[in-house]
Amino acid sequence: MLTVYNLVLIDSESSYDDHNEEFNIGFFSARSAAEKTAEKYLCEVKGFKDYRVTYRITEKSVIGASDNLSVPDVYVIYGWNENDEQDETDVIESDCYLSIEQAQAQLEQLKSKYDRGQWCIDKYSIDNCCWQEGFEKV
Secondary structure, eight states, X not given: OEEEEEEEEEEEEEEETTEEEEEEEEEESSHHHHHHHHHHHHHHSXXXXXXXXXXXXXXXXEETOOTTOOOSEEEEEEXXXXXXXXXXXXXXXXXXESSHHHHHHHHHHHXXXXXXXXXXXXXXXXXXXXXXXXXXXX
């Protein structure tokens, strides 16, 4: 089964209790590419380089894809609740899927299994950063 690597940067200063302030940077075909991207963001990108930001790389299986398959895009399902400050809490996320149809079929199963107030399916292009700009605190 094909594995991709999800890079998430975490602003520790803005995280609290049951909420982490996270920036999903993207999905990568190799762990080394995700690590290199994390290092670049932490050294060069406004906000990420200026605050106490850490990162996490998670291995994610691509359902239905073999190791020798080149995958341009993946789909991921997210479910979450919101706290009194409208921040996302109790976040769950699925494995990766090759098609929107696969993800939509799995979404119905997840909805029946988990009680979450919000749901979405996001599409990611492999080896492309979906969060390219930095951030500012006000």
